[in-house]
Amino acid sequence: xxxxxxxxxxxxxxxxxxxxxxxxxxxxxxxxxxxxxxxxxxxxxxxxxxxxxxxxxxxxxxxxxxxxxxxxxxxxxxxxxxxxxxxxxxxxxxxxxxxxxxxxxxxxxxxxxxxxxxxxxxxxxxxxxxxxxxxxxxxxxxxxxxxxxxxxxxxxxxxxxxxxxxxxxxxxxxxxxxxxxxxxxxxxxxxxxxxxxxxxxxxxxxxxxxxxxxxxxxxxxxxxxxxxxxxxxxxxxxxxxxxxxxxxxxxxxxxxxxxxxxxxxxxxxxxxxxxxxxxxxxxxxxxxxxxxxxxxxxxxxxxxxxxxxxxxxxxxxxxxxxxxx
Amino acid sequence: xxxxxxxxxxxxxxxxxxxxxxxxxxxxxxxxxxxxxxxxxxxxxxxxxxxxxxxxxxxxxxxxxxxxxxxxxxxxxxxxxxxxxxxxxxxxxxxxxxxxxxxxxxxxxxxxxxxxxxxxxxxxxxxxxxxxxxxxxxxxxxxxxxxxxxxxxxxxxxxxxxxxxxxxxxxxxxxxxxxxxxxxxxxxxxxxxxxxxxxxxxxxxxxxxxxxxxxxxxxxxxxxxxxxxxxxxxxxxxxxxxxxxxxxxxxxxxxxxxxxxxxxxxxxxxxxxxxxxxxxxxxxxxxxxxxxxxxxxxxxxxxxxxxxxxxx
Numbered sequence: 263x264x265x266x267x268x269x270x271x272x273x274x275x276x277x278x279x280x281x282x283x284x285x286x287x288x289x290x291x292x293x294x295x296x297x298x299x300x301x302x303x304x305x306x307x308x309x310x311x312x313x314x315x316x317x318x319x320x321x322x323x324x325x326x327x328x329x330x331x332x333x334x335x336x337x338x339x340x341x342x343x344x345x346x347x348x349x350x351x352x353x354x355x356x357x358x359x360x361x362x363x364x365x366x367x368x369x370x371x372x373x374x375x376x377x378x379x380x381x382x383x384x385x386x387x388x389x390x391x392x393x394x395x396x397x398x399x400x401x402x403x404x405x406x407x408x409x410x411x412x413x414x415x416x417x418x419x420x421x422x423x424x425x426x427x428x429x430x431x432x433x434x435x436x437x438x439x440x441x442x443x444x445x446x447x448x449x450x451x452x453x454x455x456x457x458x459x460x461x462x463x464x465x466x467x468x469x470x471x472x473x474x475x476x477x478x479x480x481x482x483x484x485x486x487x488x489x490x491x492x493x494x495x496x497x498x499x500x501x502x503x504x505x506x507x508x509x510x511x512x513x514x515x516x517x518x519x520x521x522x523x524x525x526x527x528x529x530x531x532x533x534x535x536x537x538x539x540x541x542x543x544x545x546x547x548x549x550x551x552x553x554x555x556x557x558x559x560x561x562x563x564x565x566x567x568x569x570x571x572x573x574x575x576x577x578x579x580x581x582x583x584x585x586x587x
Numbered sequence: 588x589x590x591x592x593x594x595x596x597x598x599x600x601x602x603x604x605x606x607x608x609x610x611x612x613x614x615x616x617x618x619x620x621x622x623x624x625x626x627x628x629x630x631x632x633x634x635x636x637x638x639x640x641x642x643x644x645x646x647x648x649x650x651x652x653x654x655x656x657x658x659x660x661x662x663x664x665x666x667x668x669x670x671x672x673x674x675x676x677x678x679x680x681x682x683x684x685x686x687x688x689x690x691x692x693x694x695x696x697x698x699x700x701x702x703x704x705x706x707x708x709x710x711x712x713x714x715x716x717x718x719x720x721x722x723x724x725x726x727x728x729x730x731x732x733x734x735x736x737x738x739x740x741x742x743x744x745x746x747x748x749x750x751x752x753x754x755x756x757x758x759x760x761x762x763x764x765x766x767x768x769x770x771x772x773x774x775x776x777x778x779x780x781x782x783x784x785x786x787x788x789x790x791x792x793x794x795x796x797x798x799x800x801x802x803x804x805x806x807x808x809x810x811x812x813x814x815x816x817x818x819x820x821x822x823x824x825x826x827x828x829x830x831x832x833x834x835x836x837x838x839x840x841x842x843x844x845x846x847x848x849x850x851x852x853x854x855x856x857x858x859x860x861x862x863x864x865x866x867x868x869x870x871x872x873x874x875x876x877x878x879x880x881x882x883x884x885x886x887x888x889x890x891x892x893x894x895x896x897x898x899x
Binding site for chain 2: 359
């Protein structure tokens with residue numbers, strides 16, 4: 263068994279709003295082992311971004327950590343002060359953000375920014391520049407030395423996301439968080455970037471927390487998958503188990519809705535009827551009850567995230583003795 | 588960058604050419620014979636004819652314009668009707684006083700305004716933020732001539748901390764004489780710039796690239812001073828560049844209230860005596876000042892922002 267790198271344990275995060283507390287994350291539990299790629303899937307607004315910003319503690323001022331722990335190498339990050347968090351960011355934990363067009367500072371050259379983020383290194387500036395150029399070459403940017411002097415607006419979207427990957431991996435982090443890194447790019451670029459990321463991950467052997475709503479990418483890239491719905495984990499497990507034998511109705515519906523899974527020409531694309539519940543005013547019982555075709559009386563109680571097989575967990579009464587009745 | 592500078596100053600020259608031509612034609616379009624107004628009702632016809640010929644007013648308008656530009660290119664703005672001195676030397680004698688007043692005002696108000704604005708943006712919705720907001724708004728609301736008169740009364744007449752009138756001799760004395768006038772015309776700029784920097788700074792601090800900088804563990808100080816302020820300052824530079832025109836007009840008030848020599852006072856004096864060549868010369872230099880300052884602001888922006896350099 264490999265060592266566990268990141269453990270998220272019963273994490274509960276609220277946003278304080280004028281309408282009352284918005285329960286953005288509830289009882290989130292999963293872990294990431296060293297060198298492993300874990301995918302997080304879910305619709306927009308399911309709490310993926312809140313989860314990432316909670317790990318790095320780069321949260322909005324109205325964020326409240328209500329309960330649980332985020333342990334990184336055994337240390338609870340929620341107890342860390344800002345200075346301790348800052349020493350982790352960009353060294354042990356790195357992140358690639360979603361929109362490559364806005365992720366770099368527009369008035370500083372790429373080289374300046376790549377040298378700047380090596381602020382922990384005591385190396386001379388010329389050495390830092392050389393490291394930066396080496397990283398740019400590694401992500402497939404031609405003529406890296408010259409391109410260091412260019413500014414973000416002189417690069418295409420795909421190039422900028424490569425640069426973001428180069429910057430995130432430069433410190434050889436133990437954990438790389440990739441927040442929908444290819445959503446803003448077109449399909450051919452997506453494949454190239456994912457492949458390059460995978461290669462570099464194997465070389466550096468870092469763990470990756472890969473957030474996406476593209477199931478095809480998740481299936482190809484990840485070792486394990488966490489499925490989130492409305493701020494809660496509904497299912498987690500091995501990528502094969504999740505895709506071939508999903509144990510939660512939401513996971514099944516999500517896979518059915520994936521355009522890659524649709525075999526026949528259809529007039530109407532499949533959707534999940536209903537809406538995501540209001541997180542400021544949570545319904546009782548199972549969070550997916552209102553949209554679930556299989557819901558029964560037992561769903562009035564919240565189902566626990568229970569183990570089904572080795573490493574495969576789902577929060578649904580259907581997997582329990584007696585089913586939903 | 589050099590390419591951009593050449594292009595920008597080319598544009599500035601074009602603007603100046605258009606502005607000066609329009610101004611020249613406007614003055615010619617004013618009804619009444621300038622020679623008669625200048626010489627008064629009792630001038631002899633010979634005298635009138637001589638001045639008309641001297642000012643080339645008997646020539647067709649195109650030729651007059653050509654003569655005007657010909658003289659202008661040689662640095663000749665014409666002759667003062669009354670003293671017979673060259674307008675160029677009169678204007679350039681007054682120019683340094685106005686320039687030092689304007690620069691003193693910009694420097695102190697921009698420094699204080701940027702500091703207040705950046706500080707307020709770093710602590711939004713705190714007591715300090717509210718206090719700077721109240722101060723800023725009341726500063727903006729205070730007209731330059733009111734501040735000029737009040738500060739003259741309080742600091743020069745009652746407290747006698749600073750001299751009331753004149754421009755002074757020697758560096759320190761000149762600086763001493765600059766305090767009250769630059770306070771008067773700079774005060775509203777402090778508030779204006781502070782508000783602008785605060786809004787612009789808050790916007791930049793919410794942008795995704797600032798989150799990226801934080802995600803790499805850069806210090807908050809470095810993020811504010813380098814990553815954010817450099818972007819937040821861009822609109823301020825533009826506003827100051829355009830604001831030179833407003834400062835020139837507030838300088839007129841300050842120069843009258845504090846009896847300072849300067850372009851503003853020169854223009855007022857020569858308008859009241861209908862000394863057209865001097866009016867034309869000083870307005871021309873003011874226009875040039877304005878055009879050059881907006882061009883300079885654009886250049887500074889281009890230096891700070893590579894996107895502007897590329898013409899995006």
